[in-house]
Amino acid sequence: MGDPLKTGFTRVFLIEGRARADREPDYQSAMKMTGLDYGLGDVTPIRVPDPANFDKFKTVGEVRGEEDRPSTSLVGRYAIDVRSELLRLAKIGCAADVQLHMGACTAPNIFNEFQKVIVLEDVLLSNFGTDDLGALEPGERAVVNETGDISAAEIYEVLPVSTQGVADDLMTAEGVDVIFGDSVSCGDCDEYSDGCQKIFILALGTSGSPGVAAGVVFSLDKGSTWYQNDVDSMTNPGDIASGIALVAGNIVVVSIDTCSLHYADVDDFDGVTDPEFLEVATGFDVSGCPNDIWSIGHKAFVVGEGGYIYLLTDPTAGVEELDNGSASGSDDLLAVHALDEDYAVAVGNNGAVVYTVNGTLWSAAGSRPVGAGVNLNCVWMRGQKEWWVGTSNGRLYVTYNQGETWAEKTFTGSGAGVVWDIAFPKDSVGFMAHATAADAGRIFRSYNAGYSWQIIPEGSGVMPANDRVTALAACTNDPNVACGAGLADDGTDGFAVMAS
Numbered sequence: 001m002g003d004p005l006k007t008g009f010t011r012v013f014l015i016e017g018r019a020r021a022d023r024e025p026d027y028q029s030a031m032k033m034t035g036l037d038y039g040l041g042d043v044t045p046i047r048v049p050d051p052a053n054f055d056k057f058k059t060v061g062e063v064r065g066e067e068d069r070p071s072t073s074l075v076g077r078y079a080i081d082v083r084s085e086l087l088r089l090a091k092i093g094c095a096a097d098v099q100l101h102m103g104a105c106t107a108p109n110i111f112n113e114f115q116k117v118i119v120l121e122d123v124l125l126s127n128f129g130t131d132d133l134g135a136l137e138p139g140e141r142a143v144v145n146e147t148g149d150i151s152a153a154e155i156y157e158v159l160p161v162s163t164q165g166v167a168d169d170l171m172t173a174e175g176v177d178v179i180f181g182d183s184v185s186c187g188d189c190d191e192y193s194d195g196c197q198k199i200f201i202l203a204l205g206t207s208g209s210p211g212v213a214a215g216v217v218f219s220l221d222k223g224s225t226w227y228q229n230d231v232d233s234m235t236n237p238g239d240i241a242s243g244i245a246l247v248a249g250n251i252v253v254v255s256i257d258t259c260s261l262h263y264a265d266v267d268d269f270d271g272v273t274d275p276e277f278l279e280v281a282t283g284f285d286v287s288g289c290p291n292d293i294w295s296i297g298h299k300a301f302v303v304g305e306g307g308y309i310y311l312l313t314d315p316t317a318g319v320e321e322l323d324n325g326s327a328s329g330s331d332d333l334l335a336v337h338a339l340d341e342d343y344a345v346a347v348g349n350n351g352a353v354v355y356t357v358n359g360t361l362w363s364a365a366g367s368r369p370v371g372a373g374v375n376l377n378c379v380w381m382r383g384q385k386e387w388w389v390g391t392s393n394g395r396l397y398v399t400y401n402q403g404e405t406w407a408e409k410t411f412t413g414s415g416a417g418v419v420w421d422i423a424f425p426k427d428s429v430g431f432m433a434h435a436t437a438a439d440a441g442r443i444f445r446s447y448n449a450g451y452s453w454q455i456i457p458e459g460s461g462v463m464p465a466n467d468r469v470t471a472l473a474a475c476t477n478d479p480n481v482a483c484g485a486g487l488a489d490d491g492t493d494g495f496a497v498m499a500s
Contacts, residue, residue: 011108015097019428019449021398021409027109031076033100039068070155078130078146086148090125098123112454121427122153158447159480160458161499167226170217171494175485177202178473181246195477197222201485202244203494205237214241218269223498233262233277245295250315259289263315282318294336303333303346327354327362339381347376347389353403365403378421390419411453425474431482433469441469441486456499464497465489
């Protein structure tokens, strides 16, 4: 058991309008949070008559009721000389984010110093009230408190993460893409899982003698044990594997060199079976070989050279061309991310940014964050209009209006090196991979939707020595779990790191 929390070791931060990179968390120096209430639904047993005894019944199942919204109250001193913040927010009626930071040896008013944080997202005030505002006799003299009852759409905890190098003996080539391919399961239809157990890393193929085939390095237990299987349908060891995704029950690897996709049944990645990959080139244009893939489960978007964009729904049947480069002006597309089946963004060379709002028709964004000679290596849609991109010259940009305008978000060391990847597992929590100009890969984390970024590990351990963190993924079911992969510091081998 950890150290018990004491009520004097917590502080409240409020983010009006919800967390965003241009909204600073506001420290509430005279406010506390009362106890949390999070109803997960009443459990009703399903019973049938006992076949062996009269007037007896057997329980054969349960029905869980509707889950409640997490709720609590914010209590503060009602001031005589300043406006009530809680009353003002209650009257506005717009959502906010609330964070309760806990610590003992940390500075209470510094947002990024904590031992643990409770994050409440999309918070609405449901009621406002105060204590008695007057006294009729001396015994009624008292300080007046104000109370705002709040209800949230999401609740989770954030803790400092440690880092540990993993799969050293299996990462014989650079890791170029990482995904979590898991969902929460109680063991009814699949193995019990908290939703962060299955991790898949795509490693490059390398030429030479002997050459190394492109491979998938994977874990089934949140990074404790690792396995490796070659993408055996890529017969030339020098062929470059570009991206990996889980689509319709298959692990799908796309390759710029083979100008095709390679798929294998995800159930065969069990640590015993040798998955058999099959190659499908149907639908790919030789002028638009694939660089990246992003899946939303039942379908995926694939982007490639010359600005080509494809739709993948059935790996056995290949891809369907959606755009032949007209949206990007034929600039190569290097990365893609989708919010859902309708909203997706792709980025690439010379600052190219293209997007879709219906999953089919793609258009160029109103502006590019960077110009000719600077490439966008990664992209993340944090919302329909808020997109993040990382550049080949080590900068991070965000737009809040679908690319009409862009703002740079600085971090320690920005403006040099390369930003390789970015991911937001929760609205408030994000991870970003950056390599310095001196060939040292780092991972940053944000707890306030990108307003500020902190280098990990925040806990114990050190980042394994490496030249670059090329790819990372974060578990959407736990914002304290992420996996990074890239190039080891010998410039040849790959490396992988778990943050948890």
